Amino acid sequence: MRNSYLVSAAVMVVATSSAFAEGPMPMNKGADITAMCGDKPAIVALADGYGGDTWRKISLAEFKDEASKCSNITRVLYTDAGGDPQKATSDLNSLVAQGANVIVVAPDFSQSLIPAMRAAMKDGVVVVPYNAKVNGEAGKDFSANVVQNVDSIAAEWAKWLHEHIKEGGLLYFSGPAGTAYSKNFNERIKANIGNYHGLKPLSQDYIVTNWNPADAQKAAAGAIATYPKIDVVAVDVGPVGSSVVRSFQQAGLEVPAVVSMASNNELNCMWADAKAAGKPFPYITLDGTTYQTRIALRRGLSLYEGTKDSDGTEVAAFVYADSLGGKEPFCDKSAPLDADFSGGLTPDALKAIFK
Numbered sequence: 001m002r003n004s005y006l007v008s009a010a011v012m013v014v015a016t017s018s019a020f021a022e023g024p025m026p027m028n029k030g031a032d033i034t035a036m037c038g039d040k041p042a043i044v045a046l047a048d049g050y051g052g053d054t055w056r057k058i059s060l061a062e063f064k065d066e067a068s069k070c071s072n073i074t075r076v077l078y079t080d081a082g083g084d085p086q087k088a089t090s091d092l093n094s095l096v097a098q099g100a101n102v103i104v105v106a107p108d109f110s111q112s113l114i115p116a117m118r119a120a121m122k123d124g125v126v127v128v129p130y131n132a133k134v135n136g137e138a139g140k141d142f143s144a145n146v147v148q149n150v151d152s153i154a155a156e157w158a159k160w161l162h163e164h165i166k167e168g169g170l171l172y173f174s175g176p177a178g179t180a181y182s183k184n185f186n187e188r189i190k191a192n193i194g195n196y197h198g199l200k201p202l203s204q205d206y207i208v209t210n211w212n213p214a215d216a217q218k219a220a221a222g223a224i225a226t227y228p229k230i231d232v233v234a235v236d237v238g239p240v241g242s243s244v245v246r247s248f249q250q251a252g253l254e255v256p257a258v259v260s261m262a263s264n265n266e267l268n269c270m271w272a273d274a275k276a277a278g279k280p281f282p283y284i285t286l287d288g289t290t291y292q293t294r295i296a297l298r299r300g301l302s303l304y305e306g307t308k309d310s311d312g313t314e315v316a317a318f319v320y321a322d323s324l325g326g327k328e329p330f331c332d333k334s335a336p337l338d339a340d341f342s343g344g345l346t347p348d349a350l351k352a353i354f355k
Contacts, residue, residue, distance in 0.1 A: 024149060025295075025312045027288030028344070033298050037070035038305025044073055045100040046293060049088050049108025050176075051080030053211055054338040055237050055262055055290065056106075061353050062344055063104065063293035070301065083176065085109040092116040096123050102300035104293060105129045105142075108179065114141045126304045130296035131289075132181055143303050144313055146296040151188045152316045153286050157259040158192035158199065160284050161232060164324050165257050167198030168231025171223055173216060173240050174206040182206050182236075189234060202227050209240050216240040220247035232257045238264025238340065245270050245281070255281035261317055262289045266337035268321065268329035280323060287320035287342035294344060318342075 046063045048056055060078060067073045077095055081088035088109050093116060095103050103120060107113055107129040114136050117127045121143060130146040138144055161170075172189055174182035186206040193199040207223055209216035216239070223230065224247060233256055235241035241260045245267065248255045255274065260267065263285040274280050295311055302309035320342045321329035330341055336354035341347070 024152070024314050024316050026318045027291040027295075027315050028318060028342070030291070030295055030311045031298065031309060033066055033069050033294070033301070036298055036302040036305065036307040036309055037072055038301070038307045039072060040101075040305055042070070042073050042101045042301065042304060043075040043077065043099050044102045044297060044301065045077035045079070045095045045098075045104070047088070047091050047095060047103055047105045048078070048080045049085075049106050050083050050211065051078075052082075053237075054239055054264060054340075055211075056080075057338075057353050058290045058340050058343060058345065058350070059293045061349060062290050063297055065345060065349065066294040066297050073301075081108075083108075085112050088113060089116045092120055096120045096125055100125060102126045102128070102297070102304050104296040104300055107132045107134050108181070111135060117142045126300045128296045128300040128303075130292050132184075144299045146292060146299060146313050146315060148289065148292060149314055149316045150185045151192070153261055154185070154188040154192040156286060156319065157189070157234065157284070158196060160322070160324075161193065161199055161257065161259065162196040164282055165199075165232060168257075169200055169202040169227070169229065170232040170234055171202050171227070171230055172206045172234040172236075173209050173219060173223075173244055174236050175209065175211045177208050185236060199232075202230065209243075211237055211240060213239045213243045216243035217247050220244040221251070224248065224251055224253065230256050232259060234259045235261075237262045238267045239338065242267040242270055242337075255279070257282035258284075260285035261287065262340065263287055263320065263329070263342070264337065265332060265335050265339040265341065269331035269333060269337075271321075271323065271329050272331040275323075275328075283321065283323040283329065284319065284325070285321050285329070286317035287340065288318050290340055290343040290345075291315075 067076050079091035126143045128144050131148050133147045207219050209219050339350040
């Protein structure tokens with residue numbers, strides 16, 4: 001995700017109470033938040049680092065939808081740092097000043113946010129970074145950390161490629177230059193495909209797209225000009241995936257195998273159109289990632305209210321589509337191109353986001 005869509009490589013962390021059961025959990029699972037609502041009035045907030053892109057819009061809608069289930073949540077606040085680390089820090093301070101009791105944070109700027117998170121906790125605020133692993137101490141630097149286990153995604157991709165593609169060169173298209181999530185995920189991809197002879201990265205670095213469709217298409221055109229043969233493209237959000245696929249199609253080239261996460265309706269419909277034209281490309285996507293704001297809110301609210309959250313804080317995406325495994329992508333031509341049907345929102349709620 002996210003423009004940013006998702007963040008970090010890593011594994012399991014944390015909760016501040018032994019009463020919480022920990023362990024990997026599929027994104028689309030989890031406890032009912034109504035059991036965690038408690039009685040105290042609460043103001044909750046979502047602090048974004050790179051807001052405004054498709055993944056973040058859907059994640060915000062998931063957050064608001066989850067919050068709506070607790071009548072004691074009196075306000076839902078939102079900030080978008082617009083890619084500015086200093087604004088991300090000031091946004092956290094502002095949310096504390098506005099009386100937020102629970103702040104869910106997209107830690108796009110990694111360790112630079114720790115002082116602000118720590119300060120918020122000293123003011124009695126529950127702070128839950130999500131999606132990325134933050135290298136800090138639970139209970140001191142943040143209250144809890146909901147972490148997407150991207151290693152499991154990279155491992156699934158590598159296994160699938162070994163079974164179906166066998167050999168070839170891979171390029172990973174991701175976020176802005178230097179983004180912690182992209183850097184970490186890139187390392188996990190290289191490590192996992194390195195387990196299979198025949199698969200190799202064409203570049204040691206990820207291809208910068210800023211998680212922006214226009215930038216992704218330009219980056220893909222540049223990659224096509226640079227690398228004579230690209231066998232696999234890896235993408236971590238749907239709009240980037242559709243832009244990359246479109247670049248190959250516009251160049252009159254066969255679309256390589258696509259390993260994806262956080263897909264969207266456009267990418268899945270592009271596969272359906274390619275199949276109808278007799279040119280389906282190998283495709284797998286692991287999805288459900290927009291659920292994370294729900295999981296993070298549950299944890300944060302339970303800590304603030306003193307209620308029990310039985311969910312784990314390490315979560316994993318699930319296989320949503322596998323064109324070579326008998327699970328074709330779902331395409332709805334009447335729905336918005338940006339819609340992600342793997343999350344927890346209804347089709348009508350998704351359509352409302354993109355009006």
